[in-house]
Amino acid sequence: MKCAYDSCLCVVTAEQAVKKNERLYCSEACARGQGCEHEQCSCSSSQRDT
Numbered sequence: 001m002k003c004a005y006d007s008c009l010c011v012v013t014a015e016q017a018v019k020k021n022e023r024l025y026c027s028e029a030c031a032r033g034q035g036c037e038h039e040q041c042s043c044s045s046s047q048r049d050t
Helices: none
Strands: 018-020 023-025
Touching: none
Parallel strands: none
Antiparallel strands: 018 023
């Protein structure tokens, strides 16, 4: 399924997802509302907060 962070394009399985507030995210950063933290991710450069 798609990461619950609106701007993130990543797909994650329920088993691998970071769960927060009953929603599934692809990473801790997306769960915190900061955007994707994966290297080589098509959405990471536009979502990272660094």
